[in-house]
Every structure is written in C-alpha cells, then in structure tokens.
Amino acid sequence: MTAPFxxxxxxxxxxxxxxxxxxxGVVFGVAMFIGTQAQTxxxxxxxxxxTIGSNxxxxxxxxxxxxxxxxxxxxxxxxxxxxxxxxxxxxxxxSEIMRVSRQFSNVVSCSAVLRGTLSVRAGFENAxxxxxxxxxxxxxxxxxxxxxxxxxxxxxxxxxxxxxILGSRLASILDVVPNSTVQLLTPGxxxxxxxxxxxxRSGVGSIDASRVYAHARVAQTLLKKPFAASMIVYxxxxxxxxxxxxxxxxxxxQHDAQSWQEREQSTxxxxxMLRVSVALTVSLIILLAGFGIFNVLTMSVLAKVREIxxxxxxxxxxxxxxxxxxxxxxxIAAIGSxxxxxxxxxxxxxxxxxxxxxxxxLYADHFLVIWDWRHYFEAVLLAMIAVFIASYVPARRAAQxxxxxTLRGSSL
Amino acid sequence: xxxxxCLSCRDIERYLGEEESRVxxxxxxxxxxxxxxxxxxxxxxxxxxxxxLYILGLLDQADGGSITIAxxxxxxxxxxxxxRRRNELxxxxxxxxxxxEDFTAQENVMIPMRRLGRxxxxxxxxxxxxxxxxxxxxxxxxxxxxxLSGGEQQRVAIARALANxxxxxxxxxxxxxxxxxxxxxxxxxLANLVRxxxxxxxxxxxxxxIADACDWVHEMKDGRIVSSHPRGQRISV
Numbered sequence: 001m002t003a004p005f006x007x008x009x010x011x012x013x014x015x016x017x018x019x020x021x022x023x024x025g026v027v028f029g030v031a032m033f034i035g036t037q038a039q040t041x042x043x044x045x046x047x048x049x050x051t052i053g054s055n056x057x058x059x060x061x062x063x064x065x066x067x068x069x070x071x072x073x074x075x076x077x078x079x080x081x082x083x084x085x086x087x088x089x090x091x092x093x094x095s096e097i098m099r100v101s102r103q104f105s106n107v108v109s110c111s112a113v114l115r116g117t118l119s120v121r122a123g124f125e126n127a128x129x130x131x132x133x134x135x136x137x138x139x140x141x142x143x144x145x146x147x148x149x150x151x152x153x154x155x156x157x158x159x160x161x162x163x164x165i166l167g168s169r170l171a172s173i174l175d176v177v178p179n180s181t182v183q184l185l186t187p188g189x190x191x192x193x194x195x196x197x198x199x200x201r202s203g204v205g206s207i208d209a210s211r212v213y214a215h216a217r218v219a220q221t222l223l224k225k226p227f228a229a230s231m232i233v234y235x236x237x238x239x240x241x242x243x244x245x246x247x248x249x250x251x252x253x254q255h256d257a258q259s260w261q262e263r264e265q266s267t268x269x270x271x272x273m274l275r276v277s278v279a280l281t282v283s284l285i286i287l288l289a290g291f292g293i294f295n296v297l298t299m300s301v302l303a304k305v306r307e308i309x310x311x312x313x314x315x316x317x318x319x320x321x322x323x324x325x326x327x328x329x330x331x332i333a334a335i336g337s338x339x340x341x342x343x344x345x346x347x348x349x350x351x352x353x354x355x356x357x358x359x360x361x362l363y364a365d366h367f368l369v370i371w372d373w374r375h376y377f378e379a380v381l382l383a384m385i386a387v388f389i390a391s392y393v394p395a396r397r398a399a400q401x402x403x404x405x406t407l408r409g410s411s412l
Numbered sequence: 413x414x415x416x417x418c419l420s421c422r423d424i425e426r427y428l429g430e431e432e433s434r435v436x437x438x439x440x441x442x443x444x445x446x447x448x449x450x451x452x453x454x455x456x457x458x459x460x461x462x463x464x465l466y467i468l469g470l471l472d473q474a475d476g477g478s479i480t481i482a483x484x485x486x487x488x489x490x491x492x493x494x495x496r497r498r499n500e501l502x503x504x505x506x507x508x509x510x511x512x513e514d515f516t517a518q519e520n521v522m523i524p525m526r527r528l529g530r531x532x533x534x535x536x537x538x539x540x541x542x543x544x545x546x547x548x549x550x551x552x553x554x555x556x557x558x559x560l561s562g563g564e565q566q567r568v569a570i571a572r573a574l575a576n577x578x579x580x581x582x583x584x585x586x587x588x589x590x591x592x593x594x595x596x597x598x599x600x601x602l603a604n605l606v607r608x609x610x611x612x613x614x615x616x617x618x619x620x621x622i623a624d625a626c627d628w629v630h631e632m633k634d635g636r637i638v639s640s641h642p643r644g645q646r647i648s649v
Contacts, residue, residue: 003526014514310510313471314524314572315499317492404472407506407584408462 004320007311008327011300018296022332023339025289026383030340033282033379035347040278041375042352042368044271047361050203052260053144054211056110056233058242059263060097060249061256062087087256090227097253098232106236106245111138112229114219119185120212122174129170129212131184133219142235145200145213152178152198157213163197165213168363171199173209184212186222203363267361283382290386293332297325297394301401308398309406318399325398329391336387337380344379418482418612419445419468419580425476426463426635437463438474439635443614445580445628450603450613452623455632461616462584464632468614469502469582470494482579499527503573505602505615507585509565511557517544517568518553524575543571547601563594570598574605581606583615587622595619 001009012019064085091097094112101107114133119126136158140146146154150168156178157163164184166176176182176196183191194214201208220228236242242259249257261268301308308321351367358364426438437460445451453461466472468479470486479487481501486494498504503524511520521540525531531539544553547567549560557565566589573581581602587595599622606613615626623629624643631639 003523003529006526007523010514010519306510307512310512311523312495313469313498313504313506313510315495315497315502315527315576317495319492320495320527404466407466407471407510 002323003316004323005327008324008331011304011307011324012328012331015296015300018300019332022289022293022296023336025292026286026332026336026387027340027343029282029286029289029386030337030379030383031343031347032285033279033382034341034344034375035351036278036282037275037375037378038344038348038369038371039351039367040271040275041372042370043362043364044268044275045370046203046364046368047267047271048260048264050207050362051264052239053148054202054204054207055260055263056142057236057239057260058234058246058249059258060091060101060232060234060253061230061258062089063092063255064088065254089230090225091229091232091255092227094229094232097255100252101232101234101249104245104248106238106241108235108237109138109141110232110234111135111142112216113139113231113233114216114223114225114228115230116219116223116225118212118222120170120174120182121185121191122176122180122182125174127170127173128210129184130210131219131223132211132213133216133223134213135216139213139233142233144202148200148202149198150201152196154198157197160195160197161215161218162193163195165198165200166196167208167211168199168201169205169209169359170211171196184214184222187224192222201363205359205361205363208363286379286382286386289336289383290390292390293329293387294390294393297328297391298397300328301325301394301398304398305401305406308401309403312401312403313407321401322395322399325395326388326391329387329395333384333387337383340379340383341376344376416446417444417480418447418449419443419614420480421468421477423477424464424467424474424479426460426467426472426474428463437635438467440477441632441635441637442477443468443630443637445612445614447579447612448607448610449628450606450626451615451628451630452626453614453616453630453632453637454618454620454623459632460635461632465582465584465614465616468580469504470498499524500576501579503576503578503581505566505569505573505581505583505586507588509562509569509589511565511568511572513556513558516554516556517549517560517564517571520557520568521572521575524572528576540571540575543574544568547571548597563590563598566590566594566598567601570601577609579611581611581613583613583617585616585618587617587619595622599625 064087098110098112101110111134116131118129118131120129140154157165164182174182178196178198180196181193182196183193185191239260243261246257246259311321348369352369354367355365356367422442424438424441428435428437441464453464455461467474474487478485481497486497512523518537518540521543522536525536525539541550541553544550547570549564549567552560552564557568560568587598590598602613603625617623627643629641630637
C-alpha cells in the first residue's frame with residue numbers, strides 16, 4: 001500500500017458522512033444508467049429479434065438494370081447509383097440465386113417468398129392482408145415462424161395446401177382460431193376458402209396485424225404473378241454483417257438487396273434516439289454526483305490544509321498530496337461503481353418484472369430488458385471520468401498549497 | 413564548504429509580502445551547524461527566526477544565498493528533490509506539534525517512514541514503537557493523538573521527527589506549549605540524541621534556559637544574526 005493511498009483511505013473513512021453522500025450519488029447514477037439502458041435497449045433488441053425472425057436478416061427483391069446502358073452498374077453504395085436504375089418486380093432465377101447464396105459462409109439458409117396484397121373475409125369481418133407465399137420446410141429453417149406460433153400446428157399447415165397461418169392481431173380482428181375458415185379474395189373477384197392451421201405472433205405490431213402465410217403454389221394462383229418469387233429472405237450467422245453482404249449480393253445478382261438495418265432504419269433510429277436521450281438524462285445524475293464529490297473533496301482540502309502542510313514538511317511531494325485526494329475520488333468511484341452495478345442489476349431485474357400491456361409497435365406484457373455487460377462498462381467508465389474530473393481540481397489545489405503559509409500561522 | 417558542517421547557509425536573503433507591505437525578512441544570514449551540536453536561534457518576534465528555519469528546512473525559497481546539507485548544495489534544487497531531502501535528511505518539530513488527529517501516536521510516527529518506503533509494515537511499526545518508547549510513550553502508542561496531553565503530543569512529534577533518522581533536526585519553539593518540566597525533558601531528549609548519534613539540532617526558542625543549554629546561541633535582530641555565542645556566554649533573550 002503506497003503512502004498516499006494509505007492516507008487517502010484514512011482521510012476518506014474518517015469523514016464517513018461526506019463519503020456516504022458522495023457514494024450515494026455515484027451508486028444512484030450508475031444504477032440508473034444501467035437500468036435505463038437495459039430497458040430502452042431491451043425494447044430495441046426485441047424489435048430487432050422479431051423483425052429478423054419474421055423477415056430475415058437480408059432480403060433480395062426486384063431485379064434492376066442501369067437506366068443509361070451500357071454503364072456498368074455498381075452497388076447502391078450511393079444514392080446516385082440507385083437513382084440510375086430501372087427496377088423490375090420479381091426475381092429471375094430464384095433457385096439459382098439461392099444456390100449461389102448458400103456458398104457464402106455467413107448464409108445459414110434462405111427461402112423464396114411470393115408476396116402480394118389480398119383481401120380476407122371471415123364471417124362479417126374483412127381485412128387487407130400481406131400474403132406470404134412460402135415453401136414451408138425452407139421458410140421454417142430461415143425464420144422463427146415455427147417459434148412464433150401461439151396456437152395451431154406448423155405441421156398442419158405444411159401438410160395441407162389449403163391452410164393458412166394468420167398473424168395474431170389479424171386473427172383477433174377476424175375473430176378466428178385454428179381450424180376456423182377464412183376466405184381470400186382473388187384478383188378475379190372470386191372467394192376461395194382456406195382453413196386456419198395456426199396463429200403466429202412475431203411481436204411486431206405491423207406484421208401481426210397483416211401477415212398471412214400460404215403455400216407458394218397457392219399464393220401464385222391467388223396473386224396471379226408472372227414470376228415465382230418476389231423476394232428471397234436470408235438467415236445469417238452474423239446479422240450485423242448484413243449490409244456488407246447486401247452490397248455484395250447486389251453486385252453479384254443485379255437484384256435489389258436490403259439488409260435488416262436498412263429495412264428498419266427509421267424504427268432503429270427512433271430506438272437509438274430514445275436510448276441516447278435517456279442516457280444523456282441519466283448522465284446528468286452522474287454529473288451531479290460529480291459536483292457532489294467536487295464539493296466534498298474541496299471541503300476536505302480546506303479542512304485538511306494543516307495536515308497537508310504537515311505532510312509536505314515531512315517530505316511528501318506535491319504529487320503525493322494530489323494522489324491522496326485523487327485516491328479518495330478513486331475510492332468513491334470504485335465502491336460507488338461496484339454497489340451501483342449490483343443495484344443496477346437488481347433494478348434491471350425489477351424493471352423486467354413490471355407488468356405493462358404494449359399492443360402497438362411491439363407486443364409485450366411486461367417491460368423488456370437486455371442484460372449486456374457493456375451497460376455496466378459504460379456506466380462505470382462514465383462514473384470514473386466524472387469522479388476523476390471532480391477530484392482533479394481539489395487534488396491540484398491541495399498540491400499547490402504552500403505549506404509554509406500554514407505553518408507560519410502558528411509561529412512567526 | 414567544510415564537510416564537518418551538517419547544515420550550513422551563506423548570505424541568505426528573503427523578502428516577505430508584496431509592494432508596500434514588502435519586508436526584508438532576512439538580510440544576508442550565514443550559519444554553520446556542526447555534526448553532534450545543538451544551536452539555538454533567539455531574538456524578538458518578527459526578527460526572522462522562523463523564516464530562517466523554514467528556508468533551512470527547504471520549506472521556503474530564499475531570494476538569495478546558498479544552503480548546504482550534508483555537503484550538498486540544495487538551494488537551487490527542484491521541489492521534488494527538496495521533498496526527498498526533507499523526508500530523508502530533515503526532521504521538523506513545530507510549536508503546536510502538528511500531529512494528524514485521525515491517527516494514533518504510532519501511526520503518526522510511521523507517516524514519514526511510509527513516504528521513505530525503506531521499511532515494511534512490521535518494521536515500521538517496530539521502529540515507531542521503539543521511538544515512542546524512547547520518548548516515554550511506549551504504553552500510549554495505540555492511543556489516538558487527540559487523546560494525548562500537550563506534553564505527550566509534543567513527544568510524539570519529536571519521535572516523528574526522528575522517524576527516518578534524519579541528520580538535521582529543526583525545531584520551531586518546540587517547548588513553547590509545554591510546562592517547565594516537560595520543556596526540560598523534551599530538550600534533554602533531543603540534545604542527548606543529537607550528541608550520541610552525531611546529528612545537528614537547530615532550534616528557535618524564546619526559552620533562555622533551553623537556549624543556554626545549547627552549544628551555540630545565535631541572536632537575531634531585524635533579519636540579521638547580530639551575535640553568536642558558544643555555551644556559557646551570557647546573552648539577553
């Protein structure tokens with residue numbers, strides 16, 4: 001134990017009330033930071049997981065070619081390139097594209113989807129739906145659809161081409177349950193009857209309110225599209241690298257490729273803004289704790305002027321005196337961060353138990369949280385920086401105190 | 413500079429205050445303190461005694477002149493080096509003992525040792541206990557310093573000044589707060605130690621009996637040493 005650390009420990013523990021006040025600020029700030037970050041990012045992560053689980057981490061959609069031929073078309077890394085394209089609905093050679101895609105190490109699986117809009121009727125209720133014509137075995141490997149079922153059976157759907165899977169909110173609107181019958185209106189004005197095999201809840205409001213899954217061949221008949229696939233959805237090993245892969249696929253396949261980050265950009269930005277806003281607000285608490293520590297240490301310096309002069313007369317250097325007060329700050333930051341992290345974890349657990357009924361953008365029955373070590377690291381880092389800045393000024397002031405002025409006070 | 417001197421200064425100048433209130437506190441003071449000798453500086457209040465002591469103790473910067481401690485010129489060394497020499501070579505004793513109130517007697521004595529860092533915790537405790545024993549406080553080593561009497565606190569301060577076995581002991585009115593018996597005891601303790609271990613003691617005092625007991629008495633007036641007498645010569649204090 002170094003001499004400044006030993007003395008800092010004694011100074012700090014001697015002024016218990018001041019130490020406690022400083023600690024409370026840091027503990028509260030760190031815990032709040034962790035708790036709010038866990039909660040705001042919890043909702044964000046839930047949305048990301050749900051949207052990737054439902055729509056894939058990457059999708060390939062319309063074919064394109066350059067507006068001004070014979071220019072070579074690059075990826076849409078810039079808007080200017082994208083503006084010079086002509087898009088054609090549907091995917092040519094979906095099987096070939098999927099075969100080549102599977103060679104990429106990041107691709108876990110992919111599945112073609114024929115997508116279109118139809119009207120659905122059940123009893124006296126009508127709704128416009130987003131029809132996904134899928135290959136059931138392939139699609140279930142690519143998305144979380146099987147996990148999202150809240151009633152009914154995926155096997156029933158897979159084994160019966162006249163069956164559908166409905167989004168949970170849509171089922172609720174139509175007031176249908178598994179084994180109910182619904183009618184889909186074809187572009188020719190004809191109603192076709194289908195059995196409801198299962199109800200799925202993705203957790204994303206817009207999907208659950210409009211999504212209907214049907215077999216691809218049935219969808220092709222219903223939608224009367226001239227192509228077999230309007231998009232290909234991908235499951236990736238590392239969804240964070242989806243933008244790079246999308247760019248590569250565009251170059252390779254000359255089809256519009258969209259990562260989940262690009263697809264959900266506006267919603268993700270909203271979550272990010274919310275998270276940053278909360279982080280800034282909570283940082284103010286840590287900043288206030290910093291002010292508190294600044295005051296406590298400044299008062300400590302004033303109260304210890306005599307001791308500082310004594311220490312200097314005994315050969316303690318200016319840097320030793322600084323270190324004594326910096327160590328006090330470090331002790332407060334360390335103990336405060338440790339307790340703050342524990343309290344933050346408890347707060348996160350407590351928040352996750354708060355019942356709340358969310359039926360909008362997301363579907364949740366309680367607060368959603370995420371356990372991420374980075375929240376703890378960021379909170380501790382923030383506390384350390386705030387405390388260091390708060391300690392630095394008093395420490396520097398203590399080091400600059402001329403000892404002889406204090407010592408003279410007792411004898412001239 | 414003669415190597416028989418433990419502490420020596422030449423032509424020390426010091427101004428205190430600013431502009432109109434500026435005072436010429438020390439006017440070319442020169443002094444030699446031999447190993448194993450005790451020196452007293454006497455004079456009226458404000459004559460510059462304490463100022464001289466702080467400059468010789470490397471706590472204050474002189475405006476002119478030179479200082480030599482253990483054959484090394486130290487006046488122009490940087491603050492870091494001054495601190496190191498204060499810790500290793502100089503022991504201070506103040507009128508108001510200046511103990512750390514939150515610490516026990518033993519912990520107070522250990523503070524300079526902690527800075528020096530030559531002994532481990534057990535060795536420091538052992539040495540501090542021995543020093544407190546030497547000043548008659550062996551049984552009060554674990555007592556918080558604020559619970560000691562004035563005389564006891566001053567004896568702890570003496571033990572603390574000796575903690576790192578310094579060559580020079582500087583004392584500013586070390587017996588100013590003590591009764592006659594305690595004053596006598598404290599001084600004898602210091603004087604014996606200085607003679608036995610060949611150290612040097614320079615003390616500022618108003619106590620004529622203490623001054624008379626020193627090997628040399630230097631009388632100061634208006635920032636100058638106006639006379640220096642060996643022991644036995646009568647002076648007016």
